Amino acid sequence: MALSTHNKIIIITAERFPKGGSSANRIISIAKGLKFVGEEVEVICLRPADRVSDSIINNPSGEYQGINYSYIHKTTKWPNNKFCKLWFLISMYFYLVPSLHKIIIEDRVQTILITKDDLFLNIQLKLFSIFFHGRIFLVLDEYPPFMRQGNYISKLFGKITNNFRYRFCDGMILMTNVLINYYKEVAGKRVKFFKLPMSVEVERFQNIEPIFKSQEHYLAYCGFEPEIDGLDLLFKAFALIHIDEPSLKLLIIGDTPDGKFRKYRQIASDLGIVEKVNFTGIIDRDKVPNYLLSASVLILTRPLSISANGGFPTKIGEYLATKKPVLVTNTGEIGIYLKNKVSCYLVEPGDIEAISNSIKYIFNNYDEALKVGEMGFYVACSYFDYKVQAKDLLNFLK
Numbered sequence: 001m002a003l004s005t006h007n008k009i010i011i012i013t014a015e016r017f018p019k020g021g022s023s024a025n026r027i028i029s030i031a032k033g034l035k036f037v038g039e040e041v042e043v044i045c046l047r048p049a050d051r052v053s054d055s056i057i058n059n060p061s062g063e064y065q066g067i068n069y070s071y072i073h074k075t076t077k078w079p080n081n082k083f084c085k086l087w088f089l090i091s092m093y094f095y096l097v098p099s100l101h102k103i104i105i106e107d108r109v110q111t112i113l114i115t116k117d118d119l120f121l122n123i124q125l126k127l128f129s130i131f132f133h134g135r136i137f138l139v140l141d142e143y144p145p146f147m148r149q150g151n152y153i154s155k156l157f158g159k160i161t162n163n164f165r166y167r168f169c170d171g172m173i174l175m176t177n178v179l180i181n182y183y184k185e186v187a188g189k190r191v192k193f194f195k196l197p198m199s200v201e202v203e204r205f206q207n208i209e210p211i212f213k214s215q216e217h218y219l220a221y222c223g224f225e226p227e228i229d230g231l232d233l234l235f236k237a238f239a240l241i242h243i244d245e246p247s248l249k250l251l252i253i254g255d256t257p258d259g260k261f262r263k264y265r266q267i268a269s270d271l272g273i274v275e276k277v278n279f280t281g282i283i284d285r286d287k288v289p290n291y292l293l294s295a296s297v298l299i300l301t302r303p304l305s306i307s308a309n310g311g312f313p314t315k316i317g318e319y320l321a322t323k324k325p326v327l328v329t330n331t332g333e334i335g336i337y338l339k340n341k342v343s344c345y346l347v348e349p350g351d352i353e354a355i356s357n358s359i360k361y362i363f364n365n366y367d368e369a370l371k372v373g374e375m376g377f378y379v380a381c382s383y384f385d386y387k388v389q390a391k392d393l394l395n396f397l398k
Contacts, residue, residue, distance in 0.1 A: 008040045008107040009397070010100070011139075012125075014092075014116040016049035018064035019057055019285045021224035021256075022314040026141065027115060029199040031067045033390030040107070043069040044099060046092040046116065048078045072099045093124055100128060110134045111397050113173070117145055119165040126168040135170040137397065139196075143182065143310045162186055171396065175312045176333045182310070194396040197337070199386045200317030210294035211287075217245075218278070219359060220295030222253035222288060222315055224260070228308070230301040230329070230349075231264055237301065237355035239271040245363065250277040253291045292322050297362055297369070299327045304349045308332050320344070320380035325362050325369035327355070337383055341368075343375040 011031060015023040031041040048071065049057045061070035072095040078085055103109055109132065112125060117140055125136050142148060146158020166172065166187040173194045174180050180193050212218065219238070223229050231252070238250055250273070255261045261279060268274040280291060292298060298319040302308050308331035316334065319326045320343075328334060329349040340346040345362060347354045362369045382388070 007111075008042060008103070008109050009034055009111045009113065010103060010109055011041060011043045011113045011115065012046065012096070012121075013043060013114075014046045014118075016057060017043055017045050017069055018067070020049070021254075023115065023141075024285070025314050025318075026139075026199065028065065028067065029201055029386040030113070030139070030196075030393070032065065032201065033199065033386035033393060035066055036387050037390045037394050039394065041067055042103065042107075043067060044096070044103075045069060045071040046096065046121075047071075047088055048073060049076045051078055070099070072096055093120060096121075096124070097128070104132050104134075111137070113137045113139050114169075115139045119161050122165060122168040135397070136168070137171045137173055138166065138169045139173045140179070140183075141175050141311050142307055143179070148306055166191065173393070173396075176310060178333065179310050192396070194393065196389060196393060197333075198312045198314045198317045198384055199389055200314070200321050200380055200384045202321045202381055202385050205289045205293065205318070205321040205323075208289045208293055211290045212251075212294040217248050217296040217363065218251040218294055219248060219297050219299055220251040220253060220292060221299055221301075222292060222318070223300075224254050224256050226260055226264055228302065228305065229313075230303040231261075232267055233301040233303060233350065233352055233355065234299060235264070235267055235271055235273065235277075237352045237359065238276075239273050240353070240356040241360055242273050242276055245360070248276070248359075248363065251291070251295055252277060252279045253283065253288065254280065255282045288318065289322070292318060293324070295322075295324060296366070297325045297327060297359070298322065299359075300329065301355055302329050302331050302349065304331060308349070317380055317384040320376040320384070323370075323373045323377040325366075325373045326376050327358050327362060329355075337379055338376070341372060343372060343379045345369075345372065 011027055013027055017024050017027060027043060034041050057076045060074050060076050072092060073088060112134060114121065129136050144158055144162055146155045163186050166183060169191060171192045172183055172187060173196050174183065175197055180195060221231065221234060268277045283291065300313060300315060312332055316328060326344040328344055328346060330346040331349050338344045345358050347358050
């Protein structure tokens with residue numbers, strides 16, 4: 001393990017932590033990597049994570065796998081009142097100052113990582129960094145929000161501020177070359193860039209028992225964004241083959257508190273496959289490896305989109321870490337790391353028939369597919385393991 005001269009590193013996020021989706025997984029892998037090379041890391045959560053009725057995260061502060069975290073409002077629950085919710089969103093900028101000040105004074109923080117693309121937060125932290133002589137780094141996985149979502153006013157505000165909002169940071173940590181090329185155009189020459197593709201904790205998937213041990217063969221998807229990931233395309237492809245493959249079932253791992261997957265139960269029913277689809281609902285992050293290892297094949301049918309073009313699915317690393325065969329649509333920069341019938345099975349995005357045919361091919365040639373899965377695991381260990389990435393990341397942050 002390398003020794004470091006850094007003091008504590010702070011990661012600021014507006015996402016659910018530590019039990020959340022891909023954003024939480026990315027923060028955990030970055031934090032664990034920095035700890036692996038000798039750094040102390042703390043996560044500050046800007047806003048509550050759950051509704052009052054949810055019980056995903058109950059402790060407003062604590063430790064998860066050696067990573068300290070705290071919610072600045074001292075609660076993980078959103079209030080039911082709309083005005084109170086609005087106050088939480090506004091007040092997070094004010095609550096952050098005393099929280100940061102206390103940590104900086106006690107632990108001599110020099111480096112702050114931000115996972116929220118927020119102009120006001122960028123300016124606030126840049127001013128704050130002047131006083132503690134620190135550095136601010138943005139960790140982004142996609143194009144700016146105004147390019148992907150929002151109403152007319154938010155899109156207009158995003159366009160107006162886009163050419164200067166990223167100039168307040170010292171560096172940007174991005175997933176793909178496509179994103180680096182884009183942000184270089186708007187961030188200015190002073191900002192430096194580091195490519196950190198999807199990262200995975202490979203050891204999470206070792207010495208793990210599967211949840212299901214039946215004779216049924218599961219084709220599994222895991223995620224929290226069914227629309228972005230093209231879950232309807234997976235259902236349509238499965239509908240083409242399910243009669244000819246009676247032992248094959250779909251395993252849909254994950255859900256969200258707002259029930260994003262509810263309409264997909266209806267889609268499955270309309271396609272006549274609902275009896276062959278197992279929806280797990282919300283599961284604990286620590287149980288995800290057990291569910292993934294229950295599958296015979298892991299699949300992601302993400303269609304073409306601006307998110308797919310700029311980002312890199314973090315679930316791919318988890319899939320590869322299982323050593324199981326992986327079938328994925330060839331979007332973004334996936335093809336840079338993975339090769340068809342070598343380390344995974346690649347199909348063109350949006351091609352339902354090609355997806356269906358690839359599923360059949362994998363199950364009809366499963367011994368070959370297992371060898372492909374082994375090669376996929378090798379790729380994950382070589383390029384995506386957080387321990388492999390950590391030393392270069394730390395050098396960038398210095």
